[in-house]
Amino acid sequence: MTTSGMDDPAAPTRPGPGGVGSGAERSTSLGDGTGVTDQPAPRGLPAPEHSSPDVPSVAELAQMDTEQAMLAGAVADGVFVEHRRNRYPVPGTRSEKRAELAVAACFAISFLAMIAFLVVFVAVPFKWVLPGQGSQTFHLYTPLLGTLLGISLFGVGIGAVLWAKWLMPEEEVVQDRHGGPSSEADQLMTAATFKSGFEDTGLARRSLLKSTLGLAGGALGIVPLVAVVGGLVKKPGNKLQTTLFTKGTPIVYADGRRASPSDLQAGGLVTVFPGVEGGVKAADSPTLLIRLRPNQKIKPRENQADYGWNDYVAYSKICTHAGCPASLYEQQTSRLLCPCHQSQFDVLLDAKPVFGPAARSLPRLPLGVEKGPDGKDYFISLSDYTEPIGPGFWERK
Amino acid sequence: MTTTIHSDLPRNFQKPRTPLGKVAKGSEERFGLAAGIRKQLNKVFPDHWSFMMGEIALYSFIILLLTGTYLTFFYDASMAEVAYNGTYAPLQGVEMSRAYETTLNISFDVRGGLVIRQIHHWAALMFVAAMTIHMFRVFFTGAFRKPREANWLIGLSLLTLGVVEGFAGYSLPDDLLSGTGLRIADAIMLSIPVIGSWVSFLVFGDEFPGTDIIGRLYIAHVLLIPAVLAALIGAHLALVVKQKHTQFPGPGNTEDTVRGERVYPVYAAKAGGFFFLVFGVLAGLGGLAQINPIWLFGPYNPAQVSSGSQPDWYMAMLDGSTRLFPQWETRLFGYTVPSVFWPTVVLPTILLTLAAAYPFIEARLTKDRDAHNLLQRPRDVPVRTSLGMMAISFVVVLFIGGGNDLVAKVFNISMNAMMWGLRIALLLVPPMVYMITYRLCIGLQRHDREVLEHGIETGIIKRLPSGEFIEVHQPLGPVDAHGHGELEYAGTSVPKRMNQVGGATRAIAGFFRPVREKPDVLEQLEAIHQAELESSVSHGGSVEVQAHRRQLPE
Numbered sequence: 001m002t003t004s005g006m007d008d009p010a011a012p013t014r015p016g017p018g019g020v021g022s023g024a025e026r027s028t029s030l031g032d033g034t035g036v037t038d039q040p041a042p043r044g045l046p047a048p049e050h051s052s053p054d055v056p057s058v059a060e061l062a063q064m065d066t067e068q069a070m071l072a073g074a075v076a077d078g079v080f081v082e083h084r085r086n087r088y089p090v091p092g093t094r095s096e097k098r099a100e101l102a103v104a105a106c107f108a109i110s111f112l113a114m115i116a117f118l119v120v121f122v123a124v125p126f127k128w129v130l131p132g133q134g135s136q137t138f139h140l141y142t143p144l145l146g147t148l149l150g151i152s153l154f155g156v157g158i159g160a161v162l163w164a165k166w167l168m169p170e171e172e173v174v175q176d177r178h179g180g181p182s183s184e185a186d187q188l189m190t191a192a193t194f195k196s197g198f199e200d201t202g203l204a205r206r207s208l209l210k211s212t213l214g215l216a217g218g219a220l221g222i223v224p225l226v227a228v229v230g231g232l233v234k235k236p237g238n239k240l241q242t243t244l245f246t247k248g249t250p251i252v253y254a255d256g257r258r259a260s261p262s263d264l265q266a267g268g269l270v271t272v273f274p275g276v277e278g279g280v281k282a283a284d285s286p287t288l289l290i291r292l293r294p295n296q297k298i299k300p301r302e303n304q305a306d307y308g309w310n311d312y313v314a315y316s317k318i319c320t321h322a323g324c325p326a327s328l329y330e331q332q333t334s335r336l337l338c339p340c341h342q343s344q345f346d347v348l349l350d351a352k353p354v355f356g357p358a359a360r361s362l363p364r365l366p367l368g369v370e371k372g373p374d375g376k377d378y379f380i381s382l383s384d385y386t387e388p389i390g391p392g393f394w395e396r397k
Numbered sequence: 398m399t400t401t402i403h404s405d406l407p408r409n410f411q412k413p414r415t416p417l418g419k420v421a422k423g424s425e426e427r428f429g430l431a432a433g434i435r436k437q438l439n440k441v442f443p444d445h446w447s448f449m450m451g452e453i454a455l456y457s458f459i460i461l462l463l464t465g466t467y468l469t470f471f472y473d474a475s476m477a478e479v480a481y482n483g484t485y486a487p488l489q490g491v492e493m494s495r496a497y498e499t500t501l502n503i504s505f506d507v508r509g510g511l512v513i514r515q516i517h518h519w520a521a522l523m524f525v526a527a528m529t530i531h532m533f534r535v536f537f538t539g540a541f542r543k544p545r546e547a548n549w550l551i552g553l554s555l556l557t558l559g560v561v562e563g564f565a566g567y568s569l570p571d572d573l574l575s576g577t578g579l580r581i582a583d584a585i586m587l588s589i590p591v592i593g594s595w596v597s598f599l600v601f602g603d604e605f606p607g608t609d610i611i612g613r614l615y616i617a618h619v620l621l622i623p624a625v626l627a628a629l630i631g632a633h634l635a636l637v638v639k640q641k642h643t644q645f646p647g648p649g650n651t652e653d654t655v656r657g658e659r660v661y662p663v664y665a666a667k668a669g670g671f672f673f674l675v676f677g678v679l680a681g682l683g684g685l686a687q688i689n690p691i692w693l694f695g696p697y698n699p700a701q702v703s704s705g706s707q708p709d710w711y712m713a714m715l716d717g718s719t720r721l722f723p724q725w726e727t728r729l730f731g732y733t734v735p736s737v738f739w740p741t742v743v744l745p746t747i748l749l750t751l752a753a754a755y756p757f758i759e760a761r762l763t764k765d766r767d768a769h770n771l772l773q774r775p776r777d778v779p780v781r782t783s784l785g786m787m788a789i790s791f792v793v794v795l796f797i798g799g800g801n802d803l804v805a806k807v808f809n810i811s812m813n814a815m816m817w818g819l820r821i822a823l824l825l826v827p828p829m830v831y832m833i834t835y836r837l838c839i840g841l842q843r844h845d846r847e848v849l850e851h852g853i854e855t856g857i858i859k860r861l862p863s864g865e866f867i868e869v870h871q872p873l874g875p876v877d878a879h880g881h882g883e884l885e886y887a888g889t890s891v892p893k894r895m896n897q898v899g900g901a902t903r904a905i906a907g908f909f910r911p912v913r914e915k916p917d918v919l920e921q922l923e924a925i926h927q928a929e930l931e932s933s934v935s936h937g938g939s940v941e942v943q944a945h946r947r948q949l950p951e
Contacts (some may be wrong), residue, residue: 010599028516077658079439082649087919128484129503145512146684154677160670164663171663174649174656175441177641177770199725216503234598271700276447286700315701322584322719322737323605324577325702340581340803341462341703341720342812355813357719359736360724391584392726393594 004082044326078176086169099166103159108154108353117148118368208299241388243274243284245365250275251314251379252288258378261312261369264291265341269329271317274381284389287365288336289379291345296334298350300364304386307366309379314353314365319343321358336362435910442664443644443657447538450531454555456675457524460628464517465566465619471507473499474615476608485692493571493696496611500570516683521563523679525711528556536755536785538772540643542765546756546788547635555751556631558622560711565618567709570689571611573730576697578708580605581719588738606699645889646771655770705803717798718744722822747790776845777888779838783831790830794823845891849873849882855895871895 009201042118054076061069071081088096126141145258181187251259252275259272272278272289292298292311300307307313315336319326335348343358345351350360366382388396413422425431439798475495481488483498484505493501503510532552536543541549542782564582568575583605586597602609640656649656658664682688694703703802708716718740727734761782775782797804798819805815852870859869892898 023637038532060620072437073435074659077436077439082656093921128486128510130486141813142511142515144686145509146515146680146682148682148684149512150677150679150681152677153673153680157670157673157675160666161672164666164670168663168666171440172649172656173659174654175439175641177653177655180768196447229599232599232602234465234593234602236594236598236604238599239604240594261777262469268643273700283699291823324580324706325700328704339702339802341716342816353724356816357724357736358723375668391735391737393587393597394472394590394592394732394734395594396733397731 008192011088025377074173078178081171082174082176083172084169085171086164090251090290097169099162103163103167106155106162108161110152110159113148113152113155117152118147120144120148131187140144141382154302154306236395240393243389244276244279245274245285245287245384246265247381247383249279249381250286250370251367251381252279254280256280258372259289260372260376260378261310262376264289264312266291266311267331271325271327271332272314272379283323284318287314288317288326288362290329292334294349298348301350301361302351304364306365307364307382309367309369310381312367313347314379315345315347315362315368316365316385317362318390319358319388320353320360320362321356321391326362344383362387408797410680417570428509438659439472440660441655441657442660442668443489443642443655445645445648448642449536449671450527452671453675454527454531455630455634456525457527457679458626459518459672460520461524462623464513464520465623467513468503468510470505470617471499471510472496472569472615474612476571476606476611488692488695491696492520494611496571497691497696501570505691506733512680514581514658515686515688516679517688518688519682520679521566522688522710525559525563526557528552529711532556533785533789537775537782538643538645538773539769539778539781541756543760544640544768545636545643545755548633548640549756550753551629551633551636553749555626555633557749558629559628562618562622562626563709563869565614565622567689568614569611569618569878571693571697572691573646573694573697573701573703574689574691574706574708576606576699577702577706578712579697584735584737585741589742590732590734590738606697608752609741622827635810637811641770641871643770643772645774645890650771652768652770663911686799705806707800707803713799714792714795715741715745715799717795717801717819721795721798721816721823723820751774751788760905771888774888774890776838776841779835782838783834786834787827787831791827791850794819794826798823844893847887848893849884849886852882853895853898871898873898 010118015310055074056064061072064072068267078138088099112193114185120141124141124144125135125138127138129136131298147357176313182190198204204212251272253259253270256275257272264270269290274282278345279285290313292313292322294311296311298308299311317327318341319338321338321341321343324336324338326336326343326345328337328339329335330337334346335347336346336351337343338358341357343356344354345358346354349361351364353359354363359363365385368380368382370379370380413419428656445792473495477495478492479495479498481493481498481501483489483501488501500514502579503514504784506510535549535552564578568579583597583601587593587598594747600610600613601607602613642657644650644655644657647656658667695701707713719737722736722740724736725739726736751854757847798816801815802812803811804810852872855871856865857869860866872880872882874882876882
């Protein structure tokens with residue numbers, strides 16, 4: 001990089017007509033620039049020597065060095081280099097070498113980190129091993145890869161930024177925005193072009209074409225949408241109103257074993273499912289089977305007096321707020337908490353919401369028992385839930 | 398151009414000899430790019446730290462595309478049930494979906510897969526965070542004003558889509574945590590009046606969870622939404638290039654000019670370097686900071702959930718509003734509008750509409766229909782600044798609400814007290830923040846005027862003959878007969894300490910020893926300044942200086 005042209009009075013930065021530097025020169029060049037548009041050079045003829053005061057001729061450019069030609073190009077683009085200075089006017093000084101060394105060190109560290117990354121990637125074991133059954137070094141694999149990759153990328157980044165900040169010339173450049181609207185003449189001509197084209201189509205006169213095109217266009221716009229959405233539409237039917245529990249459905253645990261009244265201690269709680277195909281996986285079927293403590297009594301809802309069985313009650317586990325499983329049970333207070341939005345249900349109040357955003361009690365499953373083949377009692381549901389479980393929806397009564 | 402001219406040209410103007418030169422010449426003859434490319438190389442970018450936020454968002458998006466494409470090689474968006482048989486022993490034999498199994502495989506059986514997965518997740522968080530902060534910057538400095546309203550709307554769409562995209566990606570592993578999130582999303586759809594259950598069945602293809610959702614989320618996550626995001630980002634950047642950057646006022650920064658550094662080489666080096674810095678930080682996070690360890694959550698199971706379930710950060714606000722909203726379920730004529738509808742559908746719609754409409758509301762209220770290229774300092778527009786802070790405080794309360802169980806646990810506060818406290822705070826804090834911000838803005842404005850009028854406090858105490866003590870003030874410019882500064886406030890930062898106006902030497906900086914000017918550079922600079930001084934004098938024709946000048950090395 002030459003030092004000429006960098007605020008060095010010995011070599012004026014003005015590359016030719018147009019000029020770089022003071023605001024006075026700039027406004028002159030702009031004024032001349034607007035003048036040129038009035039007399040455009042005729043097409044097909046060689047451009048005159050000074051086609052624009054902003055653009056030097058080839059002969060003039062031939063006399064310039066690289067930097068002067070660059071500055072001339074900038075001026076042609078409405079970019080004015082107001083200040084430009086080599087950070088190290090005399091090449092090869094100690095501090096320049098130090099800066100260069102620092103940048104080079106960044107790139108070198110990046111290179112070394114990448115090599116180390118490759119070594120780790122290939123050589124360090126990465127397969128998960130149970131503790132006690134082999135080396136646990138795999139735990140280091142991901143942290144090492146991330147760190148080394150991070151160092152490598154960061155090294156390149158820091159190096160590039162420092163290079164720009166320490167070694168490249170500092171410059172202050174001002175550019176004209178030219179952001180505003182087009183000239184009024186341009187606007188008028190463009191409007192006329194649109195208008196003339198529209199008139200050429202004759203749409204204004206040919207109302208038959210207009211209306212039929214409108215119909216066709218409208219149909220093309222809407223029909224594919226119907227086809228796409230139509231394929232996706234599924235009728236909810238009564239799926240939201242029902243679960244897999246029916247009259248006499250056996251009640252089972254997650255592993256498929258049937259639930260029996262002798263399984264739970266007083267105050268215990270367990271999640272149960274309908275013992276039918278897909279019952280354990282269905283999102284609307286998880287149910288809480290709770291054994292009350294001897295002194296506890298529930299005041300049931302209307303018509304639900306016989307839904308319990310002895311000291312057992314069963315409620316839907318799906319929160320009536322947003323559908324998460326209300327799975328945290330505080331035995332002391334008999335409260336159920338939904339961990340998603342902290343709705344709390346009091347089991348002794350018939351699973352009524354006592355705090356948080358939930359508005360409805362958890363639906364209750366009518367419980368019964370039947371004798372199994374082994375002569376033991378096993379739980380069954382006496383019917384489906386008598387109201388929809390889970391979050392509310394429009395059609396819910 | 399005749400050959401005679403060519404023969405006169407210096408070497409670099411002659412026929413290209415280097416391979417690069419030949420390629421350039423060849424392209425020029427075919428595509429005619431020279432003038433257009435030079436214009437882009439010379440484009441001027443202003444420099445301000447707050448302009449980096451959008452860049453971080455852009456770079457995060459690129460990193461998301463890179464890492465995300467890698468992940469698709471191994472991920473299978475299928476809800477088919479399989480029994481896990483991979484490396485991670487604690488889950489062996491567990492029934493799970495293919496989606497969860499392949500995500501486990503990426504984490505345990507693909508060499509380096511986990512670090513890429515974690516970089517991808519961190520980049521997603523960074524993407525949304527950077528866009529959010531970028532929007533704050535644009536809002537508080539008034540960069541959204543005419544002519545940039547379109548870019549404000551594009552930005553808002555990008556932010557909204559970014560959140561949807563993030564949620565879709567977060568749901569893909571089909572683990573317990575994300576499945577619970579999907580179930581809440583289902584409850585939100587169900588809550589929409591009239592069409593809710595149809596929307597839910599349309600999206601899930603059946604009653605929740607069905608067997609389609611992961612596949613549909615996948616194609617939305619890897620194709621549909623990224624394509625729209627990329628198109629919007631393209632439009633956003635094209636508008637920035639066309640309309641150019643906004644900038645704080647200053648010498649050379651006017652409504653008609655932009656001041657900074659040209660794209661090539663300085664800005665390109667800085668921005669390119671910055672991309673690697675962002676990537677480096679994300680790679681470090683991806684390696685060192687574990688995120689979304691799905692193997693600890695287990696596969697999705699509608700009957701299970703763990704306490705302390707937290708979504709990604711950008712969902713916390715929605716989660717908070719859902720937690721704090723009261724149990725107001727309405728029943729009308731035998732139909733239900735669940736309470737979930739208000740905080741999750743209505744509230745975000747209102748907030749987004751307000752944000753989208755803000756540039757137009759402000760233009761109407763201030764009757765300001767002019768185009769603006771210069772930024773405003775937040776203090777100079779107290780109403781806007783206070784409104785923005787009010788909105789942020791509202792969202793921050795909701796954000797805390799999204800983790801109210803964790804806050805209650807960590808600080809040993811009653812969950813119920815926490816919930817009620819936040820409900821009240823949601824109504825009280827925003828107006829309070831509005832008032833405080835407004836007073837702060839006015840105070841800062843007054844202090845600017847005060848310094849312009851009376852000068853900078855120098856810290857020098859003078860005793861007058863009368864015995865009175867006064868502090869000496871340094872005026873910033875010319876003063877009138879009463880000693881009051883004549884400088885007008887120019888919408889830019891006013892220096893308030895002496896060392897901001899060169900009145901003191903640089904404060905000693907440095908970790909181990911004081912940083913001093915580099916002596917050799919200092920000497921050179923002095924020599925050059927001296928030469929400059931002399932040459933300017935020499936135009937005046939001073940013989941002495943001319944004589945002195947000859948002694949300087951040329």
